[in-house]
Amino acid sequence: MVAALTPSYPVYCLRPALLRQQARLFLDSFPGRVLYAVKCNPHPRILQALHEGGIRHFDTASLTEIAQVREQFRDAHAYFMHPIKIRPHIKTAEHVYDITHFVVDHMDELEKVMEETDNEDLTIFVRLATPELGGAYDLSQKFGATPDEAVALLRRVAAEGYTAGLAFHVGSQMLNPWAYKKALEMAGEVLDSSGVEIQYLDIGGGFPAPYVGQPVPELAAFIDAIEEGRNRLKLRRDCVLMCEPGRALVANGCSLVVQVQLRKAERLYINDGIYGSLSEPALIKIQMPVRLIRSAESVGLEPESDSFKDFTIYGPTCDSFDKLPTPFRLPENVREGDWIEIGQMGAYTNALATPFNGFYPNTFVELEDSPPAIGGSD
Template identity: 35%
Template sequence: MAQPALNIVSAPFYADALDVAKVMQPEEAVFCFSADRLKERLVRFTAGFPGKVSFAVKSNPSREVVTALAEAGLTHWDVASVQEMALVHSVQPNAHFHYHNPVKSRREIHNAYHKFGCRRFAVDAREEVAKVAEIVGEDRSVELAVRFVLPRERASSAHDFSTKFGAPEHIAIELLQDIARRGFVPVLTFHPGSQSRDPQVYVRHIEAAHRIARAAGVHVGKLNVGGGFPASYPLSRPAPLEVFFASIAEAVTRSFGKGTEPELECEPGRGLVANSMSLLTRIKLVCSDGDDLFLNDGIYGGLMEFMQVPELQPPFRVIRDGRLVEGPRKPWKVFGPTCDPLDVLPAKLDLPVGIRDEDYIEFGTLGAYGIATATMFNGYGDHAVIPVGEVFNG
């Protein structure tokens, strides 16, 4: 679907969403973004993860986020399209791209390679290997990352990618051998699923990576453990990131042997950016004789993922005149602004009984897949991005 053109506001600077609501009194829904919180989260990844950290641009393709990460020293970017490459390249011309969408057209491969200097392509099918080889020719500096998949043992993540991407182990072995025969640089990669809650999922994939490389008889110098690192939501509170990092490091050493481990890479999206943004919405109508209220944003805007995965319900709070609204609460059915009856949140929200038209509801922890999935349906969705010092996360 077409993405809205984001309206980036660089000044003035506000303390938080309460300040934005009081001073700006925005009529349209806006995202409040804290570059400081994002940079702090990046430091946590780079200090704790035992390898190279990149950013999954698909989770938040806003210029504000890309700029903040580039300013903080990030140089590697996980991209799913040449459009994402163009965005990053416009901010950081020397960016290194990992094109880890395993399905690409010939034109996309050509533009990634020739226009943006991409030298890493993910594959999970023989046909994709042949297609990349045809376009890059004799350039043996090109890395081909075999994306493999394991059978899903249980629901350990909010989104399961195994139904769409990834080669089973026996095919991954053949792909590694084909890549080695062609003279390209073999890499292994996987994705445990978005909002992955169990560190042992990474362990099982790392063990499988070792089995695949050993069975193929191919030396793999790099292993990308994907994204999936979780953020904290009211209904989904995972272990600290450091538990994931330690589990990954231990599994790699145990599987590959100390001193012979491949270089590690990760590509967080949600786990890196979720806590850096909130969504400030305004109430258009409160039906006082019932329990319905209508916002200026909804599932076709910044709240689409909440509709798809109720466990990712964001924290929320009500703001009036720059202050929090407290008092007795009751469940309210919350509709978005469009004319589509599907535009309603999947669960009622406990909100103050005295809530009014033109009060604001701020939804926290929406830095991941808030902007990314917003549409312009019915003319809504042109969200401004407002810089703030602190951002609400519940």
């Protein structure tokens, strides 16, 4: 790709085969319904590869995501899983896109959904807040009902004649399988107190992806914990178990090739940064694997060094805050014009990119080779 394009701009390198592989792994392993969390990476080629891998259900958080999924795939099922929805979008989701699954975490939101919909055959999930269980992001600070609130909501949903579901999210990049057991234990207590039989139990996302210095348990360990927790609940036999993976499905399905614009001693200035594809490393300090791709000029000057060193990485904008918190370990003779391929860039990258300062990464190619491996560079 680099030889063909010699890009002076960032390039996302999609690996559809890896995306299809991850989709099949989840579908074969999870004992229920798998919804892809579109927010993680909504690029049409990402969605296409996951669809080819068998994904048919999608966790959507906005009318835009619903429209994209339903218009790209005729056989797709979208679920409006944002706990706080724009009022007119509820009506449009139901009337235009036939959405029948909604989530709420407050009585006023339930009233809003009831007022804006006409279909009595709806499924209403109640989003339960969980305690901080060790994820990179605690997703219950902003959303989620307390146990007492969840009990009241479930009872109201059932009393209004809707199909009831219960949902929670243990936090993003969750490395501890036991967190799902703990959350399921809480869910069981809420269900026992409410006396409501639910048709759907949505355990959310949080399944992790590996990064440098951050190995993750096998998916089987999470599935075992989830099944153990579910089996302790008093659920109806036909209750559908659901999950919403995002990062674990797509992180390794995309890498990013950036170019070195300038070197100042042990500082490298590249053409992407925290206002573009690399905002998440600045938020949760994850470290991606990297490898150097040398320019023809570099190759002509000297062989690639066998000695590696850490380089501080700055992005292209005028903001001094545009700096990665962790260094890239690269051959010590890296120079201007060389490229760096960054692995594990499929999750929360292009989805979070901004056009600040006029820099906006928006070039995608599909490759069949392997992305940079997670492990030591030297």
